[in-house]
Every structure is written in structure tokens, then in C-alpha cells.
Amino acid sequence: MEEISVPVQVVRPGASLPCYMTAFAAGMDLFAALDAPLVLAPGERSLIPTGIALAIPPGYEGQIRPRSGLALRHGLSMVNAPGTIDADYRGEIGIILINHGSEPVTIEPDSRIAQLIFSRVQRAVLRQVDTLDATERGEGGFGHTGSGRS
Numbered sequence: 001m002e003e004i005s006v007p008v009q010v011v012r013p014g015a016s017l018p019c020y021m022t023a024f025a026a027g028m029d030l031f032a033a034l035d036a037p038l039v040l041a042p043g044e045r046s047l048i049p050t051g052i053a054l055a056i057p058p059g060y061e062g063q064i065r066p067r068s069g070l071a072l073r074h075g076l077s078m079v080n081a082p083g084t085i086d087a088d089y090r091g092e093i094g095i096i097l098i099n100h101g102s103e104p105v106t107i108e109p110d111s112r113i114a115q116l117i118f119s120r121v122q123r124a125v126l127r128q129v130d131t132l133d134a135t136e137r138g139e140g141g142f143g144h145t146g147s148g149r150s
């Protein structure tokens with residue numbers, strides 16, 4: 001397994017560093033850097049600080065993804081899933097959580113709120129053309145594969 005070195009700065013006293021919870025976990029858990037519990041009402045969203053900043057190497061990005069357990073048990077997710085941390089961003093990482101459930105949910109200080117995955121970035125060079133090559137699908141709409149199956 002390839003590893004990259006990512007400098008991390010603690011920007012809020014007492015913030016927990018992201019960490020892998022199992023030997024083969026793809027994502028590092030991110031923790032809430034809160035001074036007190038925060039209650040999210042149904043339908044409410046809030047920016048939750050993590051207390052850390054990263055220096056991601058050029059050629060990589062950080063992807064922030066929801067935690068499946070929070071989604072299943074409490075209806076918590078992220079408004080912008082997955083979120084992207086660019087290699088040139090140096091500010092505190094914040095997680096925009098939303099409560100899709102029917103009950104208020106309390107986010108405790110230092111609770112695991114999201115996952116962080118590092119991925120290579122492939123940049124594209126766009127070439128403007130007059131027409132595109134034809135395909136069997138053509139201009140079929142979103143979700144249209146032409147398979148005839150539901």
C-alpha cells in the first residue's frame with residue numbers, strides 16, 4: 001500500500017488527529033473539535049470544526065465522506081458529499097453535517113463525524129470542438145443507460 005506524507009497542524013487546542021480505525025480502513029476518521037455538545041434539529045445543518053489544517057501534497061486531494069453508521073443510526077450526512085480539500089488549502093477543515101432524521105441529534109465533542117480519504121488528482125486539458133464523436137447512448141438523459149431494465 002502506497003503512503004504519502006501529509007503535514008497536519010492542530011489549530012484548536014485539544015483537537016484529535018485523524019486516524020485509521022482498522023488495519024485496512026480506506027478512510028481516516030475525523031473528530032468534532034467542539035467545546036460543548038451541539039444539537040442538530042431535524043433538517044438543520046451546521047459547520048462542525050475539526051480543529052486541524054492539512055498541507056496536502058500537490059497531485060493529491062482530500063475527500064471528506066459521511067460515516068455510514070451516523071447515517072444509519074441518526075440520519076446524519078454531509079450536505080456536500082463528498083467534500084474536496086484542495087492541495088493549496090491551508091485553513092481549518094470543517095464538516096457540513098445535516099440531520100435528515102426525524103429527531104434531534106447531539107454531536108458530542110471529539111465524536112467521529114466524517115471520513116478523510118486521500119486520492120490522486122488527474123487534471124484535464126479541455127479542447128473546444130465543433131462536434132463530439134457519436135455513441136450508442138447519444139444524448140440519453142440522466143440515469144438512462146438504454147438497457148431496458150428498471
